Amino acid sequence: MYSDFKYDNYYRQRRRPSGIRRVLSAIALILVSSLVSGYIVGTVLYDKFSAELENVRQYSSGVRSDGESEDGNRIRLGTGLSGSEGEDAADNSGGADQAADAVDESSGSMQTEVSGSNKMIQSVKKTDVVSAAAQSGSVTAIAKKAGPAIVGIRMTISGTRYNYFGYSNDAISEGSGIIISKDGYIMTNYHVVSGADPKQGTASRTILEVFLPDGREAKAAFKGGDEKTDLAVIKVDMKDLPTAELGDSSKLEVGELAVAIGNPLGMEFAGSVTVGVISAMNRSIQINGRTMNVIQTDAAINEGNSGGALLNSKGEVIGINSAKIAASGVEGLGFAIPINDAWPVVEQLIKYGYVKGRPYIGISGREITSVYSSYYGLPKGIYVTDVVGGSAAEKAGIRRGDIIVAMAGKTVETVQDLDKIKESYKPGDTVTITVVRNDRKVDLSLTFGEEK
Helix, strand or coil: CCCCCHHHHHHHHHHHEEEEEEEHHHHHHHHHHHHHHHHHHHHHHHHHHHHHHHHHHHHHHEEEECCECCCEEEEEECCCCEHHHHHHHHHHCCHHHHHHHHHHHCCCCEEECCCCCCCCCEEECHHHHHHHHHHHHHHHHHHHHHHHHEEEEEEEEEECCCCCCCCECCEEEEEEEEECCCCEEEEECHHHHHCCHHCCCCHHEEEEEEECCCEEEEEEEEEEEEEECCCEEECCCCCCCCCEEEEEEEHCCCCCEEECCCCCCCCCHHCCEEEEEEEEEEEEECCCCCEEEEEECCCCCCCCCCCEEEEEECCEEEEEEECCCCCCCCCCCEEEHHHHHHHHHHHHHHHHCCCCCCCCCCCCEEEEEEEHHHCCCCCEEEEEEEEECCCCCHHHHHCCEEEEEECCEEEHHHHHHHHHCCCCCCCEEEEEEEEEEECCEEEEEEEEEECC
């Protein structure tokens, strides 16, 4: 069956691939030669580079071979740190703050000249990493210092109606507060706790709860509030509480570090820390018809942050976070009441429950604008919707339905006009107030009471 098979031909066919083996052997030889050559060249270049690096280390920037500069100070190349203080700061683990302080402010960066060449090599500038680490450490320290004194506040106003399922239509809102005394006094914004103010008529249906960072909870009592400045004081029955340290807002400068701590959007995000700068001082903004002098910051402030602390780099309270501009395309416009403006009010709220020395009329009113004036044929002014019993207004003979058009000889068209005139006087002062009643002007003598 296999008698015609040619063994010699088969052997020659099996030997033919030897040409391929010769090519592969040549390639392998070339690769080995390349590796050997690369190693030799690399060694030579490394030695040359090491020698030049040693020249740089010894002679550039006035550094001698003993590692000291011509003036005797140690310098670490590429760090921007000079002197033993810089070396110690860089070597100290966790010493980011020291390292940042030790950066040479006069030069900002260091340059070295390679020996035998005109080429300049610029070293790393004051690194953003060090600055960021230093700032991060600072913010951490601020949060640890002030955080325990920033609390959450929940206000629940019980409803008077029940829906189909039998549940009350309770109104619940949440904000923040700052502990200012070990025995439980807490300052906050008035709008955070306004339902508990006896003057609002909802106090009997309002519950205030305080949530401490350590997990404790307590019911709070309303001690005093001032709607005009949007400040209030409440109190919990607790002892030995951590307190916040107050700063001096008059010493703030634009661009200074600002840290906000509070509860944005409520207890779910309690104790949130946001960082920014002081964007502007002495801003005048209108809130609910009131003009307020505030600090502007780009530290994130949201609903629930109200009543929380705005802190300086020392962890001191320099403002009470109160408002923000929330509009499409607007970012970083938050506002805080300066602590120097807030504290005198807070002290009076603790002592008296109200701000003493403010003149009081005792009416509720509505502005008659130009449109309503022309449509109904009424004079522009303040339409009196209610008169408080026993108030200066009642004693002066002001009635519901009167339109106040002047006070102390000055025209009154808006509530702001009335308030501006009133603030020029004190309780006990008497002025003439002019009202329109049944299409006739009537002059009345008004003696200001004291706002409580």
